[in-house]
Structures are given as C-alpha cells and as structure tokens.
Amino acid sequence: MPVILATDLIIYALFGMVVWFVLSVRKGATIPVRIWTHIKGRRGVMVCLLILSLYALIALADSIRWRDPILTEEGTVATTLEGRTIYSPHALSLLDRVLTPLRERTEKTFSAPLATHLYVKETMELPDGTRVRDYPPLKYPRAHLLGTDKVGSDVLYLALKGIRTGVIIGTGTTLLIIPFALLFGVLAGYFGGIMDDIIQYIYTTLSSIPAVLLIVAFMLIFGTEGYQGGLITDEYLLWGLFVPTDRLFWLCVIMGITSWTDLCRLIRGETLKLREMDYVLSARALGVGSLRIIGRHIVPNVMHIVLITFVLQFSGLVLAEAILSYLGIGVGPEMGSWGNMINTARLELSREPVVWWNLLGAFIFMFGLVLPANIVGDAVRDALDPRLKVHGRI
C-alpha cells in the first residue's frame, strides 16, 4: 500500500523538472542549452553535477514508500472484521528496504567507526562465572563504517536519511514560491500603479519581519500538529495513502514565505525593464492583449532569474535547515536530518574520550551536498547572467 507525503510530491516535481530540462536541451531551448554548453566542458562542474544527481536519486529512493500488510501468526494477511487488510504503520521507503542491513544492525550504544568493541565499559559475566569490567564486543563488529550513535543506530544510515530532508528543503522551498513570486512580480512590474504599490507594500512588510522569528512563530503554531515523522497512523492519512500534514512541508512553506520577497523584487525589476523593450511595445501596438504579452514575452524572459535564484538559494536553505533543527523548530526528531544529528552530537564532544563520528557523518554528508550545489549554482549563474560572466574573465 503506497504512502505519499506532501513533501514526496516536491521530489517528484524536482524529477519532473530534471526530465523537462533534459528534453529541452535535446529540443534546443535557449536557456537549458546555454547552461549545458557552459558546463559541458568543465570537468569540476560535471563531477559536482554527478554528485548532486546521486543525492537526488537517494532522495527519490527515500520518497517512494509503501506499507506492508501485517501478517498473522499463521502467515496469512491480517484483516479487519470487514475484511480490509491491516497495514503496518511503518511506511518503509525504497531506501530503507535497500539498506535493511544498516537499519537493523543496531548495537547497544556508541561504537567508533569500524570498531569491534563498544565504546563504554560494561560489567560482563564470563562463561566460568567471574565478573569482569571491560568493553563488550559488538554484535556486528567492523560493520559500522561511521560508528553508531547513543542508542546504537548506524550513523551512516542516519546520515543517508538526512539527504531527503536536505534536498526537499533546498528545492521545495523555492519550487513552492516560484508561482507566487512570478505572479506578483510580473503583475507589479507590468501594470505598475496601484497594483505595484500594493505588492511592494506586501513584500516590504514581510521582509521587514526578522525571518528567523517569523519561522519560529509559524512552526510553533502550525508545525506541532500533524505528521512529525515516524509511524504513520490512520489519523494522518487522507484517502488511505496521502499525508497532507507533513511538518517538513510546513517548514518549506514558511521558509518560502520569508524568502519569496527577494525573487519577487528581482522579477519586478526585470519586468519593468522588459516592459519598455521594443518587441513588447510593438506587440502592444499590434493590439496583442496584456495577458498574451505577459505569457509570451515577459515570463519566458524572466525565467533565467527564477532559475538562478533556484540554484543559488539551494545551499543557503540546506544550511538554514540545520540551524532551525538545532533550535528545535526544524523537522521532527523522528525524521532524519543533519541538523538533528548535529544537535545530538554537540554535547558528545565533551565526553571523554570524544565521540566525534556522529558529527563527522553529518559534516561529510552536508558538505558533500552544499559544496557541489554552490559550484553548480555559480556555473548556472555565469551561464545565464552575461553581466557577471564578463567579470569572471578579468
């Protein structure tokens, strides 16, 4: 029985975009081709793109999930009295199922990467009855590449689970705001007058509220109800398979509300410029309607700004998620996230000897996403913004 979270739709949309992009390059559309020719020959950027694709694929694998039917003791499928199948509340994703060994091989508590023994001493009884205090051997020695955390879960698995959250925050937030920023920005820029005043007023007001506090207040009020991660029970489900009240989704929404103003302002400025362009003026002189001009001449010509914002905002959003999770207003504790990992790992550095692998796991995986994203973002901006490209050559 499939289960779809609201945030899964973001990942599906992201892959829709990727497919569209590839098709446009093959068709020869201007913007995608310009990006592609710009990054094609650059080995560093291509490697980064490859890494990003890998992250995206893992996120996709973690976004396809289904619930298994519960089996009775005789091995048949359990049903309710009305004959409906009972499904387990664990909606395991494709990734969870592939990583079953990692997921299920838990230890008692901390263990260092590739260790054979536990991190803390325990009193054990030897077969001959004597009691010794020593490091007990692990159940799965040398099986944990990044060690285990306080409750014995594999750190590598936790870090892999953080990928989906990172990718969703980084892409979903911008994807959600693009329609609104486009609509308001183009309307304000094209029509001007009272419309412009109202829209400018709205975004000036919103951007003058400190973003962190707006996010905090919003999450304290909206985020605490609904699905927080973990078990999926019937109360969260709509039509038996859709979870609309996903906390991560609310996080994307509020981060979108605090970040759409920049994009809106940029689009408005560009539209103001485009409005006076000769081809727009001649279209208007020929009697083409406003909506048609906006659709045919304005929107396609501001899309490069949308794309640049999309790639440049990505890394900042991923970093912001970690900070919000540290503040306790990010994703729920049961949902994998690097912010949560850092938050729990931060006190472990003061232990003796130091527990460093938790932090290392979060660091490697976060850095591995944000650095390529920054590099690809810069490349896309260089490709689409000729003004900046000139200076890149100096």
Next chain:
Amino acid sequence: MMAYIIRRLLYAVPIIVGVNLITTLLFFYVNTPDDMARKMLGEKNVTAQLIEDWKRAHGYDVPLFVNPEEKGIKKLTETIFFRKSVPLLWLDFGRSDRNNIDIGYEIRERMWPSFYIALPTLVLGIMVNLTVAMLVAFVRGTYMDRLTMVLCVAMMSVSALFYIIGGQYLFGKVLRLVPISGYDTGLNAIKFVILPVVIGVITGFGAGVRFYRTIFLEELSKDYIRTARAKGLGEATVLFKHALKNAMIPILTNVVVTLPFLFYGSLIMESFFAIPGLGSFTIDAINAQDFAIVRAMVYLGSILYIVGLILTDISYTLVDPRVRLE
C-alpha cells in the same frame, strides 16, 4: 534632506502597522488567548475561571480587532490589537506572559552583551574581508586568486554550527586558550568575547570575500579605471585609491543596513556561548513559548530593519555627491 527623512519615516508607519497586523493574526488568531492561557497554566486542573483570570491579568480579555460591546471609538480601542500594538509605538513592550517580567527593562539590559559581540565581529569581519578581497582582486586571474576562491566556496559550504562546535572544541577544550562559554561584566568580559568574535569572522569570511571581490572586479571594468591606467598610474594606486573609493557605495549598502542589528544579537551564537544577550533572550522565550517576548522581538527587528534602510539611503549622500535625496 530633513524632509526626505520625515517622508521616509511616515512611509514606515503603514509598514509597521502591517507587521503588527501579521503578528497579531499569527499570534492571536491562530493561537488564541485561550490556548495561550492553557499552555501557561499547565494542562492539568484548568478551569474556565482560571483561564478568564489569566486573560484579564494579561490584557487578553477583549476581542481581537473589533469590540461590538463598546461604543464609538472604543469599538476599536478596546481590542487586543489596539491594546498590544499601540504601546509598541513608544517602545513600551509590556510584560511577559510567563513570569511577568518587564520586557523593556530586559531588552535594555541585554542589548549590551549582544552589542559587545556584534560590533567587534562586524568591524573585524569587514577589515579582514576587505583586505583579502583587495589582495585577491590585485592578483586576479592567477593561481592565488583561484585558490582563494575555492577556499571561500568551501568555507561557505560548511554550516555555522560546525564552526562553533569545532571552535569551542579546539580553542576551549584542547588548547584551553579561552573559556568555552559564559559571560562576565566589565573588562572581564573580554576573554568570553574573543571566541564568538573569531568564529563569527570565520563564518562570514567566504561569502564576504567573494562579495567584495565581485564589487572590486566590477569597478575595475569601468572606464575611469582604464583612463587611470592609460595615464600611467600603477596598479596599486588604481586599485587602492580609485577603485576602493568607488566601491564604497555597494560596501556601505551592505554594512549600514546591518548596523541597527548590532544590538539585536545572534540567536545561534548567544545560545552556544551562553551570552546573556537579546539572542538568548529570544531563544529562551521560544522554548518557554512566551509569545509576548517573541512579539516584542519581532517588532524590534522590524523597526531596526526600517531604520537600517533609511540609514543606507542617507549614507549614500555622504559617500557619493551625485546622489541627491528628494
């Protein structure tokens, strides 16, 4: 000039009203006073009478925007929106929901530790970033330039949390140069301030250097620079005398807008380093779900943002004589 400032201040009024409207909707419409009372009184043994008493004591016992029971102007004044947002105009923040402390007093006390962290971070950060950016612009296109840019991108890609945790571990625990966290009054505060400032500068290094470098390179592609070179000036004179002066405008935009926020504090830094500033004040309020304090801080932040924008415009006239404010 004076007329311009007054006009800008007047223009700020609807924005402040808008900010208050949004926060009122968010805090009181979605999260009603009844909910707040229940949270504050604890879930157990709450009677309707207790809730009413709590609401009366904190001034939440009236409707949100319109009071139908009153007459005339009182229809609008005897409301939560009016009661809670009008005193904010003369910076009267009222009392907190939980412990009934005076928020205004607390803000006046706590803004100084925030300031002592934020000011050195800002000044030192600008000095370091500008110097490095100018040196990099000086050797642009070379191996050094590319190496520094790679370093900047790499540093930008590390979460601030790692800088803080790593810095505390390295300087506080392993090297034992400075205390890990805490704060003290007077000159004793210095040893507590050093680490947050250093980490703050490191955190901002990547983005700062890249930003200033872009500005310098943009200036260097302009005609007056070509003229300066054509008349035989050395590269150093061109860069440090001509380009730097003209690059001041975008640099100022970036700096002046942050000036009012020096008092505002950083949530993360102050919470990690246990600095009793406004940032940790806000964090504590968030954890205690004390919306009166959060509301006050939202309002303060908006005011500071608007002041920052006005200051930026005024500062333009000081560095660029061509700019006239009308």
